[in-house]
Amino acid sequence: MQFEKQPSLVAKALHRGFVSGHVRQEVIRGLSIEIFPGELTMIAGPSGSGKTTLLALLSGLLSPERGTVHSLGQEIELLPDRERERYRLRHTGFVFQGFNLFSSLTAYEQVLLPLQYGARPDTDLREAARLALEEVGLLEKRHLRPLELSGGEKQRVAIARAIAKAPELLFADEPTSALDSHNAERIVVLFKRLAHRHHSSIVCVTHDEHLLRHADRVLHLRDGQIIDDKRRSS
Amino acid sequence: MLSLARSSLRHEFHRYVPAILAVAFASLLLLIQMALLLGLFGIVTAVIDRSGAQIWLTCPRLPSFDQATDIPARSALALKALPEVAATEDVEMINAQVRIPGGAMIAATVVGYDLRPGGFVMPREFRPALANAMHMPDGVIVDHADADKLHAKLGTVLEINGVRAPVVGFTRHFRGVGGVYLFTSLQSARQFSGNGIQVPAMTTFIAARLHHPELADQVRDAVQPKSADRTFDAWTGRSLSRHSQLYWLLETGMGVGVLFSALIGVVVGVVITSQTLRGIILASLKEYATLRAMGVSVSSLRTIVLELAAWIGAFGLVVTGVVAYALAFIADKSSVSLDFPWWTIAATIVFTFAVAFASGFIALRVLYTAEPSELLR
Numbered sequence: 060m061q062f063e064k065q066p067s068l069v070a071k072a073l074h075r076g077f078v079s080g081h082v083r084q085e086v087i088r089g090l091s092i093e094i095f096p097g098e099l100t101m102i103a104g105p106s107g108s109g110k111t112t113l114l115a116l117l118s119g120l121l122s123p124e125r126g127t128v129h130s131l132g133q134e135i136e137l138l139p140d141r142e143r144e145r146y147r148l149r150h151t152g153f154v155f156q157g158f159n160l161f162s163s164l165t166a167y168e169q170v171l172l173p174l175q176y177g178a179r180p181d182t183d184l185r186e187a188a189r190l191a192l193e194e195v196g197l198l199e200k201r202h203l204r205p206l207e208l209s210g211g212e213k214q215r216v217a218i219a220r221a222i223a224k225a226p227e228l229l230f231a232d233e234p235t236s237a238l239d240s241h242n243a244e245r246i247v248v249l250f251k252r253l254a255h256r257h258h259s260s261i262v263c264v265t266h267d268e269h270l271l272r273h274a275d276r277v278l279h280l281r282d283g284q285i286i287d288d289k290r291r292s293s
Numbered sequence: 294m295l296s297l298a299r300s301s302l303r304h305e306f307h308r309y310v311p312a313i314l315a316v317a318f319a320s321l322l323l324l325i326q327m328a329l330l331l332g333l334f335g336i337v338t339a340v341i342d343r344s345g346a347q348i349w350l351t352c353p354r355l356p357s358f359d360q361a362t363d364i365p366a367r368s369a370l371a372l373k374a375l376p377e378v379a380a381t382e383d384v385e386m387i388n389a390q391v392r393i394p395g396g397a398m399i400a401a402t403v404v405g406y407d408l409r410p411g412g413f414v415m416p417r418e419f420r421p422a423l424a425n426a427m428h429m430p431d432g433v434i435v436d437h438a439d440a441d442k443l444h445a446k447l448g449t450v451l452e453i454n455g456v457r458a459p460v461v462g463f464t465r466h467f468r469g470v471g472g473v474y475l476f477t478s479l480q481s482a483r484q485f486s487g488n489g490i491q492v493p494a495m496t497t498f499i500a501a502r503l504h505h506p507e508l509a510d511q512v513r514d515a516v517q518p519k520s521a522d523r524t525f526d527a528w529t530g531r532s533l534s535r536h537s538q539l540y541w542l543l544e545t546g547m548g549v550g551v552l553f554s555a556l557i558g559v560v561v562g563v564v565i566t567s568q569t570l571r572g573i574i575l576a577s578l579k580e581y582a583t584l585r586a587m588g589v590s591v592s593s594l595r596t597i598v599l600e601l602a603a604w605i606g607a608f609g610l611v612v613t614g615v616v617a618y619a620l621a622f623i624a625d626k627s628s629v630s631l632d633f634p635w636w637t638i639a640a641t642i643v644f645t646f647a648v649a650f651a652s653g654f655i656a657l658r659v660l661y662t663a664e665p666s667e668l669l670r
Contacts, residue, residue: 111669120586120666141590148588155668159583161297163304171295176589181294204304221587232669 066093067227067260073116073126086112087123088283096227097258099251101271104280110264111232113280117262118151118230119143131227148177152221154231158213160205166192166216167201170223177224191223192216195249211242218246222253229253231263235270247273298600301573309605312569312652316609317616319562320645324617326551327637332630333547334538336470340404341534343466345413346382346500347509348372348516349533350525357540358533359402361386363495364525371516372501377508382407382414384498385482391475392452394444400472403433403453405482413502416464419476423462427478431485432461434476438468438628451475453485468628499525559648566605566652571659574598578663586665594660602653606646613645 075087086109094100094117102110115121116128119135128135131150138146160169170188179187192198195215205213214234221229231250235243247263247270254261254275263274271277272291279287302309335342337359341349350372352362369381385405390398406415408424415424423434433453435445443451445460452458453475467474477485483493503512509529516527528536542548574581581594617633624631 115666115669118586120669144588144590146588147586151588153583153586153665153668155579155583155586157579157668159579159668161301161577161580163301164295164297168295168300172297173584173587173589175295176584176593 064095064097067096067131068092068094068117068262069129070117071127071129073113073123073128075112075116075121075123086283087116089126090284091126092117092278092285092288094260094262095276096260097254098275099247099254099261099263099273100276100278101247101274102262102264102278102280103266103268103271106266108280109283110266110280112283114230114232114262114264118153118228119147149224150227152224152226152229154214154217154221154229154234156233156236158205158210158217158237160213160216160220162205165202165204166197166208166212166219169216170220173220174223187223187225188219191219194222194253195219209242211238211245214238214242214246215249218249218253222257222259225257225259227259229259229261231261233264233266235265235267240269243267243270244273251275296600297597298604301601302604305573308573309569309601309608312566312605313608313612315562315565315569316605316645316648316652317612319558319648320609320613320641321616322558323551323555323644324613324633324637324641325620325631326554327640328617328621328631328633329629330542330547330551331538331632331634331637332624333470334541335632336468336474336630337541338534338537339467340384340386340414341530341537343416344500344530345417345502347503347506347530348378348501348512349528349530350499350501350516351497351528351533353523353526355526355533355536356544358537359386361497363497364499366494366496366499368525369499371518372499372512375512375515377503377505377512379502379504380411380413381499381501382412383479383496384414384500385479385486386497387454387482387486389454389475389485391443391473393442394449394451399442401453401475402469402472403475403477403482403485405477405479408478414500415476419464423464423476426461427476427481429459429461431456431458431481432477433458433481434462434464435460436467436469436474436628437463437465439473442473454487456485458485465628466630468630555644559644559651562648563652563655566602566649567655570598570601570605570652570656573601574656574659578659579668581660582663582665582668585663586668591661594663595657598657598660599650599653602649602656603646605652606649609649610642610645613641 070092073087073090076083076085104110116123122136167188170191174184174187192201195218197215235246250261250263251273276290278285350368352364355361372378372381387403389401389403391401392398408427426432435443447460449460450457513527513529621631
């Protein structure tokens, strides 16, 4: 089925290591992968397998030492810094393990803030922020600040912030690790729905095996290489 | 447009209080020091500034108004020859030793004014009551604030250079710097200086009133002798006042003192403000990094921090204004001269924002550590 679609992300022969003290550790070893739109792709594997590093490479937050990442038709590594920022502003959303919400802003303002740095008119932004909060089921709580929200709600605000600009690519790093199983499941189901509805590519790193059943595709990593790539029919 | 800076200030104001107070402290230190100094200098030149004269003749190469020596009284002829000059007037100023009740001696500056109708050098607020009182032979006027120092009540008899001088009235805004000011008539002043009451050949100053005060510069240039052995210098009131204040500012070490405390203010203000801002940014570093991950540029984040700095400056300025107003009120009640000309206010505003922005720029550096890839670990 994927052969009919154009991949949104193409990574070829990625290598990346880190130096810790005097020891150099190869974290990603010659990894190649294609990511497709309209799918929730989950990356699983034991800790130290390179899941998060892979996510950082695919999203352009980290540069590979060797290999290339083509994203939406362009090689991110070749973009100058300003262009890379602009590319991220236009096309990518992020959800992190910590919710990273500004304590002084309401849910609505959290979503609105990054939108303001794009080039859209003000009224569109407000509408986009409302729609995003509606999408994650938090429209009625839009006036609440992080202190007044539960962990699950905070992560949904963070997701609304990431999806409000309708990015083609959304990257999530362990977004459910601070949540209980009920909320974790809810978040992953939400990701899947968003991927299908908006035809976006959502790449989500998790260590929680229970959540994998909601994914369209699951990549298993070990020692910096993909050992298993399974697609589930939904 | 939603502003993160304003929102943060509104909801976490308590976190900004140390920074605002530090900025206010620095600004207040500068403003009050300047006001005190100018108030002090204002007393030195009050006789010029509160007079109705536009031109002053003084001894040549005068360092400061309070250090004048006598000039020939006939120098007035140079002024009288000019059609622009409406009137001239002699002013006597002598440094005297005053014996106060109880026998102690105090240094005083005695200023003798021409009391005739049409006299223009004596401050207007002295007329009519104090001017009338000064007609009493050897009668002197003292400042309320110096009354205690002189043990003086109305009718108290002082002894000036050995001449008995009754206190005949009190004034305000002429509190002495170090010594005291005593105001009297021209004749009495000559009496105290030992010159007697006949019109002498010498006087301390000759002041002139012009038909058109705006021509002061031309008249000064016309009267000013060019020769090296000249017997007097000509000044406009404003230039003499400024010259004397500059002398006090630069030659007495007081200016350096103010500069030094302003410097301390800057250092304390910038250190506290930048550390406070830094702490606030550090507390939200992950949030800033998230914005960066989503493509918000570093320069946009910089704008947020600099807007915060600007608000801290603005709030600091409000605190400075309120406290300075209160201090000015208290100072006025206790006869301490504080002078706030417009440029001290302008300088304080510029200074306040300079401290705030300098702190902002220092605090900014921590923002560059907001690496989005650090969030993925």
